[in-house]
Amino acid sequence: xxxxxxxxxxxxxxxxxxxxxxxxxxxxxxxxxxxxxxxxxxxxxxxxxxxxxxxxxxxxxxxxxxxxxxxxxxxxxxxxxxxxxxxxxxxxxxxxxxxxxxxxxxxxxxxxxxxxxxxxxxxxxxxxxxxxxxxxxxxxxxxxxxxxxxxxxxxxxxxxxxxxxxxxxxxxxxxxxxxxxxxxxxxxxxxxxxxxxxxxxxxxxxxxxxxxxxxxxxxxxxxxxxxxxxxxxxxxxxxxxxxxxxxxxxxxxxxxxxxxxxxxxxxxxxxxxxxxxxxxxxxxxxxxxxxxxxxxxxxxxxxxxxxxxxxxxxxxxxxxxxxxxxxxxxxxxxxxxxxxxxxxxxxxxxxxxxxxxxxxxxxxxxxxxxxxxxxxxxxxxxxxxxxxxxxxxxxxxxxxxxxxxxxxxxxxxxxxxxxxxxxxxxxxxxxxxxxxxxxxxxxxxxxxxxxxxxxxxxxxxxxxxxxxxxxxxxxxxxxxxxxxxxxxxxxxxxxxxxxxxxxxxxxxxxxxxxxxxxxxxxxxxxxxxx
Amino acid sequence: xxxxxxxxxxxxxxxxxxxxxxxxxxxxxxxxxxxxxxxxxxxxxxxxxxxxxxxxxxxxxxxxxxxxxxxxxxxxxxxxxxxxxxxxxxxxxxxxxxxxxxxxxxxxxxxxxxxxxxxxxxxxxxxxxxxxxxxxxxxxxxxxxxxxxxxxxxxxxxxxxxxxxxxxxxxxxxxxxxxxxxxxx
Ligand SMILES: Cc1ncc(C[n+]2csc(CCOP(=O)(O)OP(=O)(O)O)c2C)c(N)n1
Ligand code: SF4
Numbered sequence: 001x002x003x004x005x006x007x008x009x010x011x012x013x014x015x016x017x018x019x020x021x022x023x024x025x026x027x028x029x030x031x032x033x034x035x036x037x038x039x040x041x042x043x044x045x046x047x048x049x050x051x052x053x054x055x056x057x058x059x060x061x062x063x064x065x066x067x068x069x070x071x072x073x074x075x076x077x078x079x080x081x082x083x084x085x086x087x088x089x090x091x092x093x094x095x096x097x098x099x100x101x102x103x104x105x106x107x108x109x110x111x112x113x114x115x116x117x118x119x120x121x122x123x124x125x126x127x128x129x130x131x132x133x134x135x136x137x138x139x140x141x142x143x144x145x146x147x148x149x150x151x152x153x154x155x156x157x158x159x160x161x162x163x164x165x166x167x168x169x170x171x172x173x174x175x176x177x178x179x180x181x182x183x184x185x186x187x188x189x190x191x192x193x194x195x196x197x198x199x200x201x202x203x204x205x206x207x208x209x210x211x212x213x214x215x216x217x218x219x220x221x222x223x224x225x226x227x228x229x230x231x232x233x234x235x236x237x238x239x240x241x242x243x244x245x246x247x248x249x250x251x252x253x254x255x256x257x258x259x260x261x262x263x264x265x266x267x268x269x270x271x272x273x274x275x276x277x278x279x280x281x282x283x284x285x286x287x288x289x290x291x292x293x294x295x296x297x298x299x300x301x302x303x304x305x306x307x308x309x310x311x312x313x314x315x316x317x318x319x320x321x322x323x324x325x326x327x328x329x330x331x332x333x334x335x336x337x338x339x340x341x342x343x344x345x346x347x348x349x350x351x352x353x354x355x356x357x358x359x360x361x362x363x364x365x366x367x368x369x370x371x372x373x374x375x376x377x378x379x380x381x382x383x384x385x386x387x388x389x390x391x392x393x394x395x396x397x398x399x400x401x402x403x404x405x406x407x408x409x410x411x412x413x414x415x416x417x418x419x420x421x422x423x424x425x426x427x428x429x430x431x432x433x434x435x436x437x438x439x440x441x442x443x444x445x446x447x448x449x450x451x452x453x454x455x456x457x458x459x460x461x462x463x464x465x466x467x468x469x470x471x472x473x474x475x476x477x478x479x480x481x482x483x484x485x486x487x488x489x490x491x492x493x494x495x496x497x498x499x500x501x502x503x504x505x506x507x508x509x510x511x512x513x514x515x516x517x518x519x520x521x522x523x524x525x526x527x528x529x530x
Numbered sequence: 531x532x533x534x535x536x537x538x539x540x541x542x543x544x545x546x547x548x549x550x551x552x553x554x555x556x557x558x559x560x561x562x563x564x565x566x567x568x569x570x571x572x573x574x575x576x577x578x579x580x581x582x583x584x585x586x587x588x589x590x591x592x593x594x595x596x597x598x599x600x601x602x603x604x605x606x607x608x609x610x611x612x613x614x615x616x617x618x619x620x621x622x623x624x625x626x627x628x629x630x631x632x633x634x635x636x637x638x639x640x641x642x643x644x645x646x647x648x649x650x651x652x653x654x655x656x657x658x659x660x661x662x663x664x665x666x667x668x669x670x671x672x673x674x675x676x677x678x679x680x681x682x683x684x685x686x687x688x689x690x691x692x693x694x695x696x697x698x699x700x701x702x703x704x705x706x707x708x709x710x711x712x713x714x715x
Contacts, residue, residue, distance in 0.1 A: 008582040008590075111593040135589075135616075168591040168616035169578055240616070247614035313619040328620075333602020333636045334565065 004173040011165040014136040014172050015075075015103060016041035018143030021174065023181025024101075025070040026050070028058040030415065031446040032077030033112040034166035035105035039075055040449075043459050051449060051458045054382075054415040055080035059087045059102065066096035066156070067193065070184040071147060078106040078119045079381065083416070089126045091156050093203035094193050095210075098182065099150040101143065105161045108283045109310035112445075114362065114381065116309075118284035123158050123261035124291075127207050129214050130158040130261040131223070134242045136170040142258065144179075145223065153210045160260065162283065164240040164310070215262035224264050226271060227254040233320070234275030236268060236292070236299065238282055241311050245281045248316035257288060265295045272297045279320060283311045338367045343440050343512035346485035347407070348373035350493050351436075354500065356405045359389035361417075363409035363445045364514070365438050382412050386420025386435060393429035402500050406435045411443035411451040414466060424505060425475050434499040434506045437468050440514040441521055448517045460520075462528045472507040479506040486512055557610035559618040560673070563637035564629030566600045569666030572691060573627070574605035576670055579687035580679050581609035591616035602636055625649065625676065627669050649673060653710050664696070664703035671707020 009017065015038050019027060027042045027049040029035065043049040052058035055076040065072035076084060081104045091100070104122070107113040123130035129149055133139040139161065146157040191199045218224070233252040237245045242256045255271040257263065272278040272292075279300045280289045289301035302319045305327070311319075318327070338344055348368035351358050352375040360366060360376035361384065369376040378388050389406035396404070408417045417437075424433055443449040450456045455465030472480045479499060483492045492510060499506035513521050560577060564570040571592060578590040592605035606618040618640065626641040628634050628650045641648055654668045667688060674684055688700050 008578060008588055163593065164591055164616055167593070168589055169575075170589045170613075170616065171582065171587060244615045244617075247619075250614075312617050313615050331636050331639055333563075333604075333633065334600070336566065336601035339600065 004176050007172045007174055008169050009136045009140075009172045010037065010167055010169050011133065011136045011139040011161055012037040012105075012167070013041045014139040015073075015143055015159070015161070016045060016047065017172070017174060018140045019073050019101075020045055020047050021178045022099075022144055022147045023071055023179045024073045025181060025184065026062070026065050027073040027075065028052050028061045029073075029075035029103075030055045030058055030080055030083075031411075031443050031449040032080050032105070033446055034107060034163045035075045035077045035080070035103060035161070036446050036449065037166075038073075038103060038105075039458065042073070049458050051451060053452055055084040056087060059084040059091075062100055062102070063087060063091050063094075063096065063156075065184075066098040066100035066150075068184045068186055069097040069182055071099040071101075071181050073101050073103070075103040076105070077113065078104055078117050079113065079115065080104070081119055081122055082117075083382075085122070085126075088122070088128075088156070090195050090200075092126045092128050092207055093195055093200055095154040095203075095206070096150065096156060097154065097187060097189075098184075099147045100156040101146045101150060101159055102156055103159045103161060105163070105166050106284070107163050109163065111163050114379070116284065118287060119158075119160055120260050120287045121285070123160075127211055128156055128158050128261070129153075129211075129259065130160050131258060132160045132239045132260050133165055133258070134239050134256065135165065136168070136172045138258070139165060140172050140174065142223075144175075147179075149214065153214060155207075155210055158261075160239070162239055168240075211262055215264075218259045218262060218264045219266050221259070221264075223258040224267055225254075225256045225258070226267075227256070229253040231274065232276050234271060234278040236271065236278065236280045236288065238288060241281045241283045241316070244311050244313050244316045247313045249320060260288070263288070263291055265292070265297075268292055269295070269297050272299055281311070281316055281319060335370070336367065337370065338364065339515055341515045343485050343510070343514065344368060344438055345373075346489050346492065347436060347438060347510050348375040350489070350496060351375040351405060351407070354493075354496060355403060356496075356500070357392065357400065357403045359385045359392065359404060359406050361385035361406075361408040361412045363412055363438075363443075364440075365407065365409055366445075368407070376407065383408070383416025383420055385412075386417055387423060389435075390420070390424060390427070390429060390433060393431055393433050394427075398431060401429065401431045404433070405496070405500070406433070408435065408437055409443075409445075410437060410439040410441065410453045410468070411449070413437050413439075413468065414452050418471070421472065421475060421477075421507070425477060428505055430503065432499070432503045432505050434496065434508065436496075437507065437509045439468065439509050439511040440517070441511075442514050442517040444514045444517060448514070448520065454521075456524055456528075460524045460527075468509050469507070472509075477505050477507050479504055480509075481506070482509045482511055484512050485510050557608055557613055558625075558677070559623045560607045560625045560627065561604055561618050561623040561637065561640045562607070562627045562629070563602070563604045563633045563640075564666075565633065566603050568603075568629045569663065570603045570605050570629060573629070573666040573670055574607050576667070576684075576687045576691045577607050577673070578609070579690055580683045581607070583683045583686060584679055586610060587613050589613045589616040602633060604637060604640070625673060627673055629666060629669060647676060649711075653714065654707060655710070658706050659703050660699045661696070661703075664700050667692075667700045668703040668707035668710070671704040671709075672711040673707075674704070675708055675711040
């Protein structure tokens with residue numbers, strides 16, 4: 001027997017290695033902490049990976065791959081699945097021919113996110129199987145399971161990770177041989193793939209049938225492990241909460257839930273009946289608790305205060321002890337700031353000095369909300385800067401409306417700002433509007449990824465480039481300026497002041513590379529010239 | 531914090547088939563703290579790798595994201611026969627290695643109250659380092675004098691985690707850290 005390779009991998013790296021070993025033909029996604037390294041690693045170790053403009057497009061590309069009987073991997077952070085939710089729900093109806101694994105990387109505790117939504121709800125809402133690993137080995141192993149389930153039931157499968165699973169290094173034994181993936185092939189199946197109402201009705205019924213088969217299979221799949229311990233305390237847990245709970249209560253009995261949808265309800269019932277006290281330990285929303293209780297099984301949950309933030313060993317001990325006394329405030333260190341020499345700084349100084357109402361967006365530049373700038377007034381989700389700015393312009397009294405500026409980064413603009421730009425020329429407010437595109441030549445926030453505006457692909461090789469000023473002009477924006485914030489700060493101030501006074505539409509591209517990425521960008525450009 | 535230590539009472543009569551043989555005592559907990567850009571994550575990578583090369587179970591955890599932009603960064607490394615949670619529980623670090631003096635107060639609550647070892651950057655005479663960026667590896671040198679990891683594995687881990695052109699400078703920094711500790715001890 002060939003001995004398996006022993007490696008120390010993050011959950012993200014483990015997924016990338018599994019994707020390679022499982023014969024994934026294409027991985028597509030959009031960067032987002034904590035998911036980003038999956039595709040970066042997949043590409044580094046020889047997989048075919050690409051960044052899409054946003055998560056919706058990435059998922060659609062992957063659906064196409066899987067319609068062609070190949071194996072696809074889509075990756076995104078939790079909020080990315082909101083963007084991709086539209087194709088997700090209907091791909092559940094149509095199903096796939098090959099395999100489609102969708103990684104959603106949730107961020108309980110919001111280490112670097114704008115919310116801590118719990119994407120286990122998506123599995124139930126869309127009606128898709130969801131696997132949830134509790135360490136890197138399981139991330140690796142469950143990926144193969146996801147491929148197997150996807151091909152057997154011809155359904156997309158969700159693999160839910162969380163920050164601590166994505167980024168913790170743990171030991172992984174890699175399989176000795178890679179799987180042979182089936183050859184791509186198109187089989188026409190109009191009723192199965194064209195979701196007009198007449199065909200979708202049948203597809204919905206088929207989806208529910210598949211789910212009930214998977215639920216039966218999951219009862220005996222061996223995925224949901226029982227660890228026998230003392231009968232006085234039984235713990236049902238999923239994901240990293242399982243690891244914390246094993247440490248907090250080493251003597252307890254455990255049922256580890258590895259497939260969180262559909263749930264192995266009979267196994268849960270048997271387990272709960274086998275112990276004197278049964279507690280559900282889960283991070284985030286009471287997802288398992290409510291499902292289990294709805295089936296008439298008696299279990300305890302956690303007090304509501306533990307719904308917020310991450311769990312850890314200390315918090316699990318408190319939950320088990322029923323302790324609801326106030327928790328010690330977590331130590332907060334020095335917050336991050338815009339780097340010294342960051343090209344975003346100039347724009348925020350000017351916005352602050354001009355007293356603008358800055359409708360903001362997500363990226364490094366969101367730090368413009370902090371002192372000494374305090375030049376950002378709103379931040380909802382990627383791309384929202386433009387729509388929110390337009391909405392304010394439509395209703396505010398003229399004096400206030402004139403101060404509204406939408407501030408958006410380059411990667412964010414491609415992700416979901418372009419439709420906002422179209423809205424601006426389609427429904428212009430009476431006072432006009434101004435968009436500042438802060439183009440630092442990279443997706444800095446998530447660790448310097450390429451995007452369609454850089455003209456380079458995920459592996460930094462050259463490709464076609466989306467030129468923001470050309471795009472704005474082609475849509476008919478009358479005032480389009482490009483300025484270097486270091487060399488032309490005065491021009492930037494002048495263009496912005498003029499735009500605020502006029503009733504016209506203006507796009508100002510503020511272009512200068514991120515100081516941390518500049519060296520690399522120069523190298524890539526040189527390499528491309530040779 | 532009395533409640534945190536309270537555990538459910540085990541019943542006497544229940545037959546127990548225990549597959550969980552997790553002895554918490556056999557796990558070593560190390561927390562690194564510093565500011566973004568100081569090499570906190572690199573230091574924890576090297577320690578994890580060195581422990582991994584000794585055949586131990588290893589878990590390492592940290593929060594990525596905004597760390598490049600000068601904010602506080604901590605990273606947890608745990609190793610032993612069998613490690614459960616990837617995070618070092620508060621006040622359970624056996625060793626706390628702090629790369630920036632400004633971070634000591636922030637990180638101190640992570641250290642064990644009795645018997646925890648605090649190693650701070652002022653242990654190292656930075657003027658002796660060929661490159662100040664290898665302070666993180668010098669601190670690993672100091673830490674290494676407490677741990678049962680052969681020097682050979684440390685060297686391998688340093689080489690595996692850093693680009694070749696800085697190998698020698700970092701092995702030297704590692705040795706400077708070892709000496710600094712043994713002089714102090
Ligand atoms: C839907 C969604 N996908 C991904 C992310 C993660 N994310 C936050 S900001 C950002 C892009 C930042 O790049 P850019 O707009 O170029 O600004 P920069 O950080 O370079 O200043 C990403 C990918 C997110 N918050 N929401
Ligand atoms: S990483 Fe780049 S964009 Fe982000 S704060 Fe630093 S210089 Fe600015």
